[in-house]
Amino acid sequence: MNPSASGWINKFGSLVEKERDRYSSFDTLYRDLRSTGFVYGINMGIPQFIVAEHKLSEDECAKINLLNALYSTYTLETSKTDFKAFLEEIFRFYKELEIGHISLLSKILTGSQTAAHLEKLIDSRVSLGDNLISKTFNSIITNSLLFIDVLLFKRYLCNSINIREQAQLVEYLTINITYHALSSKEKNKSDERLAQLFASSLTFIEIDSQNFDGSYREKLLENRSEIENRYFLDVACLAVWEDKSLEYQESEFIFGLGKDLKLAEEDILNSLEEIKIFFIKNSKTIPFLKDTNLAIQFYDNMSKMVNKLILRNSKRLQKELSESKELVYLISKSTLKDLTPEEKKKVQNQLIDIFKSIPSLAIFILPGGAVLLPIFIKLIPKLLPSSFDENRVEK
Known part of the structure; x- marks a missing residue:
């Protein structure tokens, strides 16, 4: 499968038909997406049932992981496996979010097939830069907050009301958690690049409108789903563990956040262990850790x-x-x-x-x-x- 060529979504659909029972719950899906780096916004792998024709770039991995996450969420939430019905549903979902507007020229070039339109839409969601120069001079070109799309789609399938407002709130909480996690440690160049990456990935809110005064905690303490809380904690773990160490102040922040999110100590320790394993395995190839002129x-x-x-x-x-x-x-x-x-x-x-x-x-x-x-x-x-x-x- 080649996610940089047209028709890759239909190709994915033909492959996924043979893998309908690979996720028994959203928890197993989440763990798989975390192991590939998709949850962290650093795509270092893809699902095992996908065989790539060539070595995939990070943005190509992100495309596959996003589509796999969205389709798997659809099957888990609706108990349906019809891929064409999923495509129609996901297209309506993105229209509700008011993103991914496709130009008239693109419509002419891709025809009237929903899959063809969705390829363009997913490409626009994954890539931060839409031109050669921005991609060339910025080694970080992949949207780091794509998992938010999955969380929102999960909510949308249960209740589509005010989904864009929910999108704004989840992004607001994520960027605030990242900022305060980075503030709990002595910052370095990698921290600055990570903060820049997350800020560049925002879709529903403007970074300039954020004051980071700690008021986000009121929203955070509201009743949110366990999977959203686990995501918030994993994002925080990514921010503090990026330098491959965990100081006392950082540990205090992580365990305090986990407690606020009503997560068990076992879950907090698991999040820290998973990010440690991920960095040990991929630290040499993670884009934002590279310091080159x-x-x-x-x-x-x-x-x-x-x-x-x-x-x-x-x-x-x-x-x-x-x-x-x-x-x-x-x-x-x-x-x-x-x-x-x-x-x-x-x-x-x-x-x-x-x-x-x-x-x-x-x-x-x-x-x-x-x-x-x-x-x-x-x-x-x-x-x-x-x-x-x-x-x-x-x-």
């Missing part, structure tokens, strides 16, 4: 994007390259020594001709797209016959 960040992000484009279009690229022997020769030559200015110009012109024939590579022919060509040329030898690269080390 802007140039390295730009190169890394563009390399990932170009690499994904190459992998997704490898067969078509191989076909196009096979029809241009001179281009193959020049690219192969570039892996061994520098090309002359004339040769470089030939490579650029011929590559752009190829990109014109593959729509998903249109980014290369946009103004400024030529800056990506060196990255492309560095990665493209993977598609060429080994005889063209004498220094290739086969894995």
